[in-house]
Amino acid sequence: MKRALITGISGQDGSYLAEHLLSLGYEVHGIVRRVALEDPTRRFSRIDHLRDRINLQPASMESYPSLFNIISKHKFDECYHLAAQSFVAESFADGFSTMNTNINGTHYMLAALRELQPECRFYFAGSSEMFGKVRESPQNEATPFHPRSPYGISKVAGFDLTRNYREAYDMYCVSGILFNHESPRRGYEFVTRKITSTVAGIKAGLAGELRLGNLEAKRDWGHAEDYVKAMHLMLQQPEPEDYVVATGETHTVRDFCELAFGKANLDYRDFVKIDEQFCRPAEVDLLIGDASRARRSLGWKMNYTFEELVSQMVKGDLDALDNLPNKQRQIETIA
Secondary structure, three states, X not given: OOEEEEEOOOOHHHHHHHHHHHHOOOEEEEEEOHHHHOOHHHHOOOOHHHOOOEEXXXXXXXXXXXXXXXXXXXOOOEEEEOOXXXXXXXXXXXXXXXXXXXXXXXXXXXXHHHHHOOOOEEEEEEEHHHOOOOOOOOEOOOOOOOOOOHHHHHHHHHHHHHHHHHHHHOOOEEEEEEOOEEOOOOOOOOHHHHHXXXXXXXXXXXXXXXXXXXXXXXXXXEEHHHHHHHHHHHOOOOOOOOEXXXXXXXXXXXXXXXXXXXXXXXXXXXXXXXXXXXXXXOOOOEOOEOOHHHHHHHOOOOOOOHHHHHHHHHHHHHHHHHOOOHHHHHHHHHX
16 A cells, blocks of 8 residues: 655645545545644644545644654655645745745655655645746646746746656655646635635625736636646656646636626626736736647546536535524634
């Protein structure tokens, strides 16, 4: 039985990856903050249905000794490093903590594995935000990086660290350059979930408008459930290589709004308001990925279309509100 370690297991990607690895017969361990163990109902909502099948290890990505301790006690075949401060807007508000968590956390994991388990295969969660001010479209593995946010910069650093450990120490280390991937488990702070949860709130009479920034920003949106399968495939290859994972389609935020509101029989133009506070200081206008290498070398394919993704997210938020008592619905909306 293979044993895998997932950082960020309680997040969107971590939860789907844990499900996938369990379905393949893996023993799954996940790193979580110790404080999260004290509030499992709220902190582990995405993995609550897996709690009796996974092993949670308390540690901090900002503490090398705590990570070293875990790796010294358990032998892992694969390590998936997904934990990060991943909200781009927050990275502008607090660039220092974003850099500290994302860069040092990656370095600590790589250093601990090199010291204790250099044969463990390592996956780093890269991001399309590394391309930033793109120099060509679509973007592939050879496209130069020009990040436009502290988050994007931190991911470029993590990518370079991962490549350096591969080249300098002959470790099996790869980066997945994943374009935007969403699901009903996406955090509420991200624009896609902000849209679908507000659609549900408006439909239920608990919200009256949706404030957004740049409606013309274009993104390549896929489903997280599809993308975590690519992560696993990357660590099963004879030689370590980096891969772009994307749909190859682009849609604007406006397109997402139109489709999401339409799923609830609403017209987005009646509810969406432009608010400059939600515009980035340095915008990334167009991201669209070329996943030819992943399809060719990994045999990776998508199961969800853009419309199916949006429909599933809207339905998830509508169902969640329907299942809450009226008083709790009011509290959740206010919160």
